[in-house]
Amino acid sequence: MKVQINKSSKINSVDFNNLNFGEICTDHMFVCDFTNGDWNEPKILPYESLKLDPSSSVFHYGQAVFEGMKAYKDDKGQTWLFRPEDNYNRLISSSIRLSIPEFPKKYFFEGLKKLLQIDSNWIKPGKGNSLYVRPFVFANTAGLSASPSKSYKFMIICSPAQSYYSGETNVKIAENYSRAAMGGVGFAKAAGNYAAQFYPTSLALQEGYQQIIWTDSYSHKYIEESGTMNIFVEINNTLITTPISDTILDGITRKSVIELCAYLKKNVEIRRLSIDELIKSSSEGTLKEMFGCGTAVVINPIKSFSYKNKKYVLPLLNNSFSSLLKEKITSIQHNISEDIFNWRYRVDS
Ligand SMILES: Cc1ncc(COP(=O)(O)O)c(C=O)c1O
Numbered sequence: 001m002k003v004q005i006n007k008s009s010k011i012n013s014v015d016f017n018n019l020n021f022g023e024i025c026t027d028h029m030f031v032c033d034f035t036n037g038d039w040n041e042p043k044i045l046p047y048e049s050l051k052l053d054p055s056s057s058v059f060h061y062g063q064a065v066f067e068g069m070k071a072y073k074d075d076k077g078q079t080w081l082f083r084p085e086d087n088y089n090r091l092i093s094s095s096i097r098l099s100i101p102e103f104p105k106k107y108f109f110e111g112l113k114k115l116l117q118i119d120s121n122w123i124k125p126g127k128g129n130s131l132y133v134r135p136f137v138f139a140n141t142a143g144l145s146a147s148p149s150k151s152y153k154f155m156i157i158c159s160p161a162q163s164y165y166s167g168e169t170n171v172k173i174a175e176n177y178s179r180a181a182m183g184g185v186g187f188a189k190a191a192g193n194y195a196a197q198f199y200p201t202s203l204a205l206q207e208g209y210q211q212i213i214w215t216d217s218y219s220h221k222y223i224e225e226s227g228t229m230n231i232f233v234e235i236n237n238t239l240i241t242t243p244i245s246d247t248i249l250d251g252i253t254r255k256s257v258i259e260l261c262a263y264l265k266k267n268v269e270i271r272r273l274s275i276d277e278l279i280k281s282s283s284e285g286t287l288k289e290m291f292g293c294g295t296a297v298v299i300n301p302i303k304s305f306s307y308k309n310k311k312y313v314l315p316l317l318n319n320s321f322s323s324l325l326k327e328k329i330t331s332i333q334h335n336i337s338e339d340i341f342n343w344r345y346r347v348d349s
Contacts, residue, residue, distance in 0.1 A: 028115055032111070033152070066135065082252070112347075257299075
């Protein structure tokens with residue numbers, strides 16, 4: 001792999017105690033081009049702007065997918081990733097659905113590890129600190145033909161992150177909008193899925209909510225995901241989460257919560273949950289907790305949900321199950337507790 005080191009690092013100008021998510025990228029980027037039917041030799045280059053033809057198909061037809069993962073450093077300075085094979089596998093299923101050639105696994109892991117070694121100083125130790133890692137691939141053939149591109153660019157960029165208190169999360173259950181439809185691309189991390197959420201989410205924000213609970217596109221009667229997170233609801237001491245389907249992203253945090261619950265002997269049901277059942281459980285006092293989960297915040301407790309202008313408030317808990325889950329997962333991520341599930345992936349320095 002060709003490596004070109006950045007001679008003017010910007011790390012000393014970064015205030016690591018005051019980071020806004022995704023605003024600053026590290027000094028290097030991993031780049032690999034697909035041309036003439038094959039992936040070329042990958043490179044690590046100083047982070048810089050790209051030059052693209054304005055007719056590149058990504059700008060017009062949105063042929064692009066991405067991933068999101070985090071690297072952590074323990075107190076001994078060792079870097080770890082969390083279940084990166086799952087990110088790679090999801091990148092491949094997203095790519096297949098978007099007609100993007102599969103990026104080789106060998107290149108993915110070599111590039112990822114090398115980039116984390118070179119930009120290692122950007123990963124700060126301590127719980128709460130991490131380096132957000134963003135692999136992505138997009139179509140860059142010049143030309144306006146609405147057909148799969150002939151050339152692509154795969155890249156990995158990284159951005160230092162801190163865990164932040166996400167504040168009270170009051171969510172609105174979608175009555176008309178949907179994030180995804182059966183037969184569509186909701187299960188894939190397709191760039192366009194996120195653009196399509198911005199407008200309904202901005203309307204919800206204006207109304208004072210922090211997120212939307214997406215409902216199924218066919219009936220709007222069943223809950224699907226919360227914002228860009230998978231959702232869990234605790235009713236009668238059982239956690240319920242929506243099954244993976246065309247419309248649900250197969251979240252790695254969701255998978256980890258389910259596996260952790262089996263270990264903790266907490267009952268989990270993987271089934272559809274209707275808005276009627278959710279409201280009934282709230283009225284009957286059997287609804288205990290609701291939370292979203294994903295790489296960015298791990299676990300995001302929901303304080304209230306609103307449906308058809310009526311607000312339902314969740315009980316205030318001192319020792320919530322969601323906070324226990326967060327503690328267990330983050331301790332594994334930061335190499336504080338034993339890795340009983342074999343989730344950690346060591347990145348040699
Ligand atoms: C739509 C959506 N759902 C769920 C998730 C959570 O997935 P993960 O736990 O792998 O981050 C994400 C974030 O990646 C997402 O974008």
